[in-house]
Structure formats: C-alpha cells, structure tokens
Amino acid sequence: MFRRRPEARPAPRDRLVDVYVAGAVVRVPEGASAAAAVLLSGAPAIRTTPVSGAPRLPYCMIGICFDCLAEIDGVANRQACLVPVAPGMRIEPQQGPRAARPHHNAPEAA
C-alpha cells in the first residue's frame, strides 16, 4: 500500500538502513521515521488501543494522533513518527496499555 517516493531523496545520498518491524527486516532511507518503516513494512497494525483493543497504524505522521505508538528498542509507548530510524532498530507493536515495571530496575529519581 505504501512505497517510497523515488524523487524524495536524490540517489547519491540515498543511504539505506535496515530496521526490524515486528521482527521483519525493512529497508528505509536514513533519516526516515520509525512510523515510515512501519508503513513500508506492510504490517496490518502497530498498536491496539488500551480501551477497545482496536488495531491502529500511523496516521498523522506529525506527532499529534498517537496512533503510531510502538515499543521501540524496548521503550514502550513511543510515538514512532517522531523517532528517526537507526540501523538495527527494533520496532514492536504496542499492544494496549504499556506495562508499568515495578520489578524492573527503574532509574533513580533525580
């Protein structure tokens, strides 16, 4: 459904990075957002809503709608459209509300 615009980035500077969306490798231009990688991956959904469990994909792509929430490199509930890709990035679906992690070694209070 989604593909890259060929004219968007000139060929010589078109460096690509590999990221993982729900475990599948997706090749995207450097500087693209994690949400763009999600759309290019063809995944049917990247999150389910906390209340009704409805499936969602990135929508606004400008940090407003929160429909691109994903677990990125182990951090829950990130807005994927605001996160630039990095080589080897792991973008996992956000299923409903995130877990709080009371038994995880949380950072000390400042």
Add this chain to the structure above:
Amino acid sequence: MISATQTLQGETRDAIVVGGGLVGAAIAYGLQRQGLSTLMLDEGDIAHRASRGNFGLIWVQSKGLGAPHYQHWTHGSAQAWPGLAEDLSEATGIGVGLHQPGGLHFCFSDAEMAQRDALMGQLRREAGNAGYEYRMLSVAELRDMVPGLGPKVVGASWTPYDGHASPLHLLRALHAAFQRAGGHYRPNARVEAVTAAPHDFSVSLGTAIVRAPRLVLASGLGNADLAPLVGLAAPLRPERGQILVTERTREVLALPTHVVRQTDEGSLLLGDSKEDMGFDTLSQTPAIMRAIAQRAVQTFPWIAELNIVRAWAALRVMSPDGKPIYDESERCPGAFLANCHSGVTLAGAHAHLLAPMIAAGALAPEMSPFSARRFDVQKAA
C-alpha cells in the same frame, strides 16, 4: 403554546441549587430524589470548576483531627458511597469507577511513623462508638499490597474506609441521574441577583427570574459573594493544587494512596500539592510539578520511566480551618449553604444525608459545628 421565555419568567420550583459541580449536583440529585422539584443552576465554564480538577480520592484517614463531627461526617459519606454508586449506575448506566479497598499514607522515617500512629490513635479515640479502624503497616506488609516500593519508604498507615472514584464520571452520573429523576438543569446560568424573604427566594439570571421556597448555595468559591445576600457568610480562599497524569499502564496499583492513584483507564494520577496563587490556574510552577513527580518516584521508583501526558491546576475551596461549611440562614429561613474541598469524598453524605435535611427544612443539630459562625470572633470569644 407557551413560549420558552414566558415559562422561564414564571418558573417556580421547590428548590433552587446554585452550583452544578460535584457539591451542587449531589445535593440537587438528593433533593430531587426526595420528591422536590429542583432547579440546578450552573454558571458555565467561566466558573472555577474545582470538580473538573479533582484528584478522585474518597479519603477518610487524617480528616477531622480534633473535630469528631467532621470525622463522623466523612466516615458516614464513605459508608454511603457504595449505595450512591449503585443508585447512579442503575439510574444512568454510568459506572463511576468506585473502589474502596482502603488507602495508604506513606511515611519516610521512624519519626514520621510514630507521629502518624499518634494522629491515627487520636482519631480513633475521638471516633468514640462510631469506631475507627486503622493499622500501621511495615514495609514487609506493604510489599504484599503494592509493588515496587522505594527504599526510603518506612511504612504506611491504612484505613479500610478509603477509596477512589472518577470525579468526571461521578459528575456526569449525578447530572444524568438528577435529570432522569425529573430535575431541571440550566447551564450558563449566572446568578445576577437574589431577592430573599423567608421561604421565598427569587433568583435573577439576567433574562429570567426563578423562584423557590428553598435556596441552596453550592457554588464553591462563588459562595463568598452569594452568601451575604441571604444572611450567611462563606469566608473562603482558593488553594491551588496541581496534578500530573502519566500514560496509561496495565493495572499495577490495587490501592489508592494519598499522592498516587491509578484510574480504571490505567492512568496514574500524581498530586497533592498546595499553593497560594489566588485565582490563577494558568501560570506554571515547575518547582511544584517537580516536587509532585519526585515524591511519587520516591514512593514508587518505577513511575520515573512513565511519560507524563497531561497536567493541570485547580482551586480547592478552602475555609479558614480547612473544614467544610454547612449553614442555614436565620435571617432568611429556607436558605442553605454548602462548601467543602472534598466533592468526591463527601458526595455520599451530600446526596444521602444533607439533601434530606434540606428537604425537611432544617439541618440536623449535629451539623451546628459546621456553621460559619465558628469563624465569628465575638461569638468564639
């Protein structure tokens, strides 16, 4: 057909409640349930709207030290809450998210624990026959109740009476139940003037005049200006509180605490700040927000990795001694006043205990310590 304007100008009810927040709506709902045709007047969004900023605790512990009437009232409201929630749910289908598993107040030193124990013990002595159950819990006991306590927590006090609910769902349910019972709600109805005679009150809304033999002032900080019109006093000041809200998480906190609670929807609410900022709810004070966050993280370090998604400030309705004011006018019988900063905690009492008194025409004798006459220096002297 009678036009709307003619109807309005001739409108006469059994009771008029000024205020459409949690206090006004609970009383109006209670009056309507008593069979009184009741009109609830709501100023609009220019009002200070304390009910929209409420934290949502039903909190009994630590309320009413040295004031057994207040402890009794708060305790009675907590006991009335399950019935209120059930009635509202039956009448409207709206669940208010009531949970009353008891609540925790954390202590961070042995001295704090001893001080807290002394305070709770005094409350128990003052409770008399009404009873007041509480326990001081060690960290080992707390570990079974709440997850991931911070290393600085030394213990907590617990009473079984505490709980929490959604203030917004409660407000909506009270309004819906009031109207379904036949109550009349008028939004954007600012009181411009009041003409008072015994058991005969006319309230001017600018374009309309409404009349009733009973008038209840429940307009929060707005009562300060309205009370003198019917021979009452409401010496109130705004006390600002701020709340931070985290992203939703799966259920993690089974009990409410005095500084953190988890809503049914999964958000963690962090709060309990106090500021004197006049009527200002817009200026941000980062130091206060930081202190709220730090105290939450000191209690539960795992909160630090959650994102804050919202924050707001609202104004508590504070009397000089912090306790509620309930009053009836001697000069204008039929006029009543209700003010408190605990619109959620006291909703059960307002709907089930206070409204029947107002319907019957007089506050019960045990309500007299709540009168604003306690602030009258000449009478106190």
